[in-house]
Amino acid sequence: MSYSNYKNQLQKIADVAYSIAVLSWDQETYMPEKGADLRAQQISTLSGLHHKLYTDKELEVLLDNLINDNSLDEKQRKNVLLTKETFDKQKKYSTEFVELMSKTISNCFQAWQSAKEKNDFSIYAPELEKLLALKRQECEILGYEEHPYDAQLNEYEKGITTKEISQLFEQVKTELVPFVKKISEAKQVDDACFFQHFDKDKQWDFGIDLLKQMGFDFSAGRQDKSSHPFTTSFSPNDVRLTTRIQENDLSEMIWSCIHEGGHGLYEQGLPIDEYGMPLGEAISLGIHESQSRLWENNVGRSLPYWKNNINLIKSYFPEQLKNVSAEDFYFAMNKVTPSLIRTSADELTYHFHIMIRFEIEKALFENTIQVKDLPSIWNEKYKNYLGINVPSDAQGVLQDIHWSHGSFGYFPTYSIGSFYAAQFFAQAKKEINNLTEQIESGQLSELLNWLRTKIHIHGRLYTSNELCMKICGEPLNEKYFMDYAKEKYAQIYKMNL
Amino acid sequence: MSYSNYKNQLQKIADVAYSIAVLSWDQETYMPEKGADLRAQQISTLSGLHHKLYTDKELEVLLDNLINDNSLDEKQRKNVLLTKETFDKQKKYSTEFVELMSKTISNCFQAWQSAKEKNDFSIYAPELEKLLALKRQECEILGYEEHPYDAQLNEYEKGITTKEISQLFEQVKTELVPFVKKISEAKQVDDACFFQHFDKDKQWDFGIDLLKQMGFDFSAGRQDKSSHPFTTSFSPNDVRLTTRIQENDLSEMIWSCIHEGGHGLYEQGLPIDEYGMPLGEAISLGIHESQSRLWENNVGRSLPYWKNNINLIKSYFPEQLKNVSAEDFYFAMNKVTPSLIRTSADELTYHFHIMIRFEIEKALFENTIQVKDLPSIWNEKYKNYLGINVPSDAQGVLQDIHWSHGSFGYFPTYSIGSFYAAQFFAQAKKEINNLTEQIESGQLSELLNWLRTKIHIHGRLYTSNELCMKICGEPLNEKYFMDYAKEKYAQIYKMNL
Numbered sequence: 001m002s003y004s005n006y007k008n009q010l011q012k013i014a015d016v017a018y019s020i021a022v023l024s025w026d027q028e029t030y031m032p033e034k035g036a037d038l039r040a041q042q043i044s045t046l047s048g049l050h051h052k053l054y055t056d057k058e059l060e061v062l063l064d065n066l067i068n069d070n071s072l073d074e075k076q077r078k079n080v081l082l083t084k085e086t087f088d089k090q091k092k093y094s095t096e097f098v099e100l101m102s103k104t105i106s107n108c109f110q111a112w113q114s115a116k117e118k119n120d121f122s123i124y125a126p127e128l129e130k131l132l133a134l135k136r137q138e139c140e141i142l143g144y145e146e147h148p149y150d151a152q153l154n155e156y157e158k159g160i161t162t163k164e165i166s167q168l169f170e171q172v173k174t175e176l177v178p179f180v181k182k183i184s185e186a187k188q189v190d191d192a193c194f195f196q197h198f199d200k201d202k203q204w205d206f207g208i209d210l211l212k213q214m215g216f217d218f219s220a221g222r223q224d225k226s227s228h229p230f231t232t233s234f235s236p237n238d239v240r241l242t243t244r245i246q247e248n249d250l251s252e253m254i255w256s257c258i259h260e261g262g263h264g265l266y267e268q269g270l271p272i273d274e275y276g277m278p279l280g281e282a283i284s285l286g287i288h289e290s291q292s293r294l295w296e297n298n299v300g301r302s303l304p305y306w307k308n309n310i311n312l313i314k315s316y317f318p319e320q321l322k323n324v325s326a327e328d329f330y331f332a333m334n335k336v337t338p339s340l341i342r343t344s345a346d347e348l349t350y351h352f353h354i355m356i357r358f359e360i361e362k363a364l365f366e367n368t369i370q371v372k373d374l375p376s377i378w379n380e381k382y383k384n385y386l387g388i389n390v391p392s393d394a395q396g397v398l399q400d401i402h403w404s405h406g407s408f409g410y411f412p413t414y415s416i417g418s419f420y421a422a423q424f425f426a427q428a429k430k431e432i433n434n435l436t437e438q439i440e441s442g443q444l445s446e447l448l449n450w451l452r453t454k455i456h457i458h459g460r461l462y463t464s465n466e467l468c469m470k471i472c473g474e475p476l477n478e479k480y481f482m483d484y485a486k487e488k489y490a491q492i493y494k495m496n497l
Numbered sequence: 498m499s500y501s502n503y504k505n506q507l508q509k510i511a512d513v514a515y516s517i518a519v520l521s522w523d524q525e526t527y528m529p530e531k532g533a534d535l536r537a538q539q540i541s542t543l544s545g546l547h548h549k550l551y552t553d554k555e556l557e558v559l560l561d562n563l564i565n566d567n568s569l570d571e572k573q574r575k576n577v578l579l580t581k582e583t584f585d586k587q588k589k590y591s592t593e594f595v596e597l598m599s600k601t602i603s604n605c606f607q608a609w610q611s612a613k614e615k616n617d618f619s620i621y622a623p624e625l626e627k628l629l630a631l632k633r634q635e636c637e638i639l640g641y642e643e644h645p646y647d648a649q650l651n652e653y654e655k656g657i658t659t660k661e662i663s664q665l666f667e668q669v670k671t672e673l674v675p676f677v678k679k680i681s682e683a684k685q686v687d688d689a690c691f692f693q694h695f696d697k698d699k700q701w702d703f704g705i706d707l708l709k710q711m712g713f714d715f716s717a718g719r720q721d722k723s724s725h726p727f728t729t730s731f732s733p734n735d736v737r738l739t740t741r742i743q744e745n746d747l748s749e750m751i752w753s754c755i756h757e758g759g760h761g762l763y764e765q766g767l768p769i770d771e772y773g774m775p776l777g778e779a780i781s782l783g784i785h786e787s788q789s790r791l792w793e794n795n796v797g798r799s800l801p802y803w804k805n806n807i808n809l810i811k812s813y814f815p816e817q818l819k820n821v822s823a824e825d826f827y828f829a830m831n832k833v834t835p836s837l838i839r840t841s842a843d844e845l846t847y848h849f850h851i852m853i854r855f856e857i858e859k860a861l862f863e864n865t866i867q868v869k870d871l872p873s874i875w876n877e878k879y880k881n882y883l884g885i886n887v888p889s890d891a892q893g894v895l896q897d898i899h900w901s902h903g904s905f906g907y908f909p910t911y912s913i914g915s916f917y918a919a920q921f922f923a924q925a926k927k928e929i930n931n932l933t934e935q936i937e938s939g940q941l942s943e944l945l946n947w948l949r950t951k952i953h954i955h956g957r958l959y960t961s962n963e964l965c966m967k968i969c970g971e972p973l974n975e976k977y978f979m980d981y982a983k984e985k986y987a988q989i990y991k992m993n994l
Binding site: 016022026031033034044218221234235237 | 530
């Protein structure tokens with residue numbers, strides 16, 4: 001009885017959380033301009049209510065009883081323990097703080113949108129400053145052992161530390177920097193086929209085809225357009241993807257569709273009977289990202305995938321792709337070249353984009369750099385890491401939505417996700433007979449089923465680390481990513497390793 | 498201080514109410530099929546929270562203090578009094594009842610959708626039965642003097658009774674029945690020009706043109722598509738219209754755009770500084786409907802309006818409308834003919850559709866008819882009132898969304914709205930110099946401004962009756978509608994009165 005009371009209460013809390021997600025989704029897809037201020041207020045009010053429900057005395061009593069209840073099964077016990085953890089964390093926040101944070105984020109997001117549009121960082125700076133002040137305060141509220149930034153990282157990848165990520169990135173850098181340098185000295189591949197005029201409606205239709213092929217269930221989700229592609233979910237039965245389409249760059253749409261589709265499949269694969277419960281949630285952003293990256297990189301940027309899909313895309317763009325073979329297309333999409341924009345970076349230099357953001361965030365939380373100096377710091381790092389000049393803040397420090405959402409500590413999960421993806425995919429290849437051949441013939445359901453049963457269905461039953469151990473027999477190991485990268489790119493760039 | 502506390506609290510309650518509106522809007526526009534069940538639960542939870550906030554002890558104390566506060570100005574006092582009224586009403590409901598009602602409505606809505614699609618009333622009947630049982634219970638909770646149905650009517654048009662509406666409809670019938678009969682014996686007008694193939698995208702664009710012309714602010718609102726056109730609002734700065742487009746019937750889109758546009762203009766015209774307060778709300782559904790009807794009928798179905806717009810619509814459909822003059826178009830759109838579907842009825846026989854629904858609802862609340870008999874009762878009344886046979890329940894008793902939303906007592910406000918519209922428009926014609934000429938030259942801003950200052954800006958400062966007295970110097974009088982109708986249709990049908 002008390003477990004069902006607890007479940008009932010938790011589901012109500014989830015109802016509010018998902019309502020906030022609906023309002024946020026609308027904010028970024030359909031909301032008219034003038035709606036922004038009051039929408040910010042509405043989301044803030046719901047956030048306050050959500051927090052109030054999560055710190056309710058009645059829930060505390062229920063949790064305390066259930067923790068000592070021996071009649072619970074393993075999953076029920078896990079739900080209770082994870083809820084208790086969240087409860088204790090929520091209790092550290094005041095409702096006023098939650099509402100203020102929510103409103104500050106909405107304002108910051110609006111300022112970012114406008115600043116990016118007008119290429120004017122000064123519109124964004126004061127709002128970002130306010131948000132950062134709150135975020136620094138949040139680190140103190142949440143607590144940390146070594147570094148204040150740890151508190152932020154832990155929001156997305158439980159247990160990980162600034163120190164560990166620094167070490168991981170140092171290790172990757174050691175191999176990746178010389179490897180990328182070697183590639184830059186090899187004969188370059190031609191990616192001109194991506195940069196022609198591609199009708200937006202046709203691109204849209206092709207993207208939907210790819211999502212269907214992956215197994216995304218359109219009766220339990222949909223795709224819309226937004227200025228920055230994202231995935232959100234209102235339940236496993238209502239998962240929303242967004243994409244962005246460029247008329248003169250086919251890659252933008254393809255990678256955002258497959259990437260967000262990977263996120264969407266994870267959300268649709270979470271157990272619906274655990275709706276609102278920890279076991280109905282994704283483990284962490286790193287694992288979430290492993291799902292999008294696995295589909296985007298390990299599947300979507302592979303030769304077998306395009307051997308299957310080259311004719312489909314040619315049916316949409318026969319003129320533009322007349323003389324393009326599956327192999328040409330595969331080479332073109334895997335061109336390694338330092339670039340300005342993270343979301344359209346190749347899968348190798350991508351990690352330099354992340355390292356830059358990681359270093360900046362770390363410094364912001366150490367209070368050793370100032371918001372007003374972000375554009376120049378950004379530009380300097382892009383020069384150092386990628387050897388390129390940033391022509392405008394809109395294409396530089398303003399390119400990402402994340403900070404405006406208060407998401408600090410989020411970026412590293414993109415790299416972690418890629419490393420997990422490579423590791424999981426290597427394991428899937430071992431366990432699924434003829435996976436390469438299946439992909440080549442457009443059969444993606446066995447792979448999806450493998451991900452469903454190995455990862456999605458468990459929700460938060462395991463931690464990232466436990467899951468990785470369970471699936472692969474060892475913890476996260478970036479070696480799988482480096483092995484995959486080296487084999488693939490040595491072949492594309494015709495290099496000896 | 499206590500007024501600002503009260504305002505702050507009321508605005509939070511409004512934030513929750515508008516969040517429910519966002520979830521409902523999404524439910525009817527974009528939500529994928531499988532999302533329905535959990536969406537119902539999410540809306541139900543928010544409804545429960547809304548109710549809890551509105552019955553909060555702290556709010557009660559604030560209200561009791563403010564009622565005796567002599568420092569309030571007239572508008573503040575009005576806000577407090579109206580809030581007290583709502584508070585007392587809300588207190589009559591238990592949170593459980595509110596949540597149950599919300600969930601029952603969502604289920605009923607889903608059942609209606611499916612029943613309509615499959616033309617199978619039996620899918621809908623059991624859900625409607627449950628909803629009606631709750632609604633009957635609600636009448637007892639709310640209380641009434643003479644007739645239980647009064648309690649429902651009062652939700653939409655405060656102060657009106659079953660008896661008054663019966664009398665009003667009797668009076669209208671006395672004149673309208675013989676007048677419609679006379680029209681049916683006159684030489685018929687030709688409306689074939691409306692029933693050709695009209696590209697949906699072009700229709701959409703034309704509808705947007707009309708809305709812009711009316712003065713609908715697209716930076717503070719938008720239009721989408723839904724199976725039943727409606728208007729909802731998340732603040733005066735974010736007003737959502739929906740429309741429905743038929744490929745072989747131009748009228749569907751035109752009338753839904755102008756009609757919902759009229760509702761939308763009212764919502765956009767409400768005072769934003771009274772967001773969340775009674776004075777930031779529309780007076781009643783009757784007055785709301787007067788705004789949509791005034792634009793739809795008195796403006797949109799007039800000859801001057803189409804003298805201005807005939808070339809615009811011809812630019813979209815040059816082939817289809819090649820030989821159609823403004824006058825032909827005007828005659829066609831005003832063809833009076835008994836029909837099956839309320840929303841596409843002409844503005845005279847329209848009221849028979851309403852009378853039918855009124856009689857059925859009245860009987861449902863008297864418990865003298867059964868849900869299972871609704872199809873046959875419906876069909877019989879359509880035969881009696883309109884002389885037509887209903888070929889299927891989808892086109893009969895299942896045509897309207899309203900009952901599935903629990904909206905009983907709503908339909909009569911459509912007729913009341915038409916009568917108010919005619920009365921207000923007659924007054925506007927007296928007060929605005931050359932209104933007809935303005936409409937003929939596409940100048941609609943003075944009319945909009947008249948509505949803004951006479952009606953919109955006041956929110957709920959006056960009751961329907963007070964507003965009508967203030968604007969027209971007399972209460973609602975259906976004579977203006979009959980005068981308008983007789984003059985217009987005698988001319989169209991070349992009849993002597």
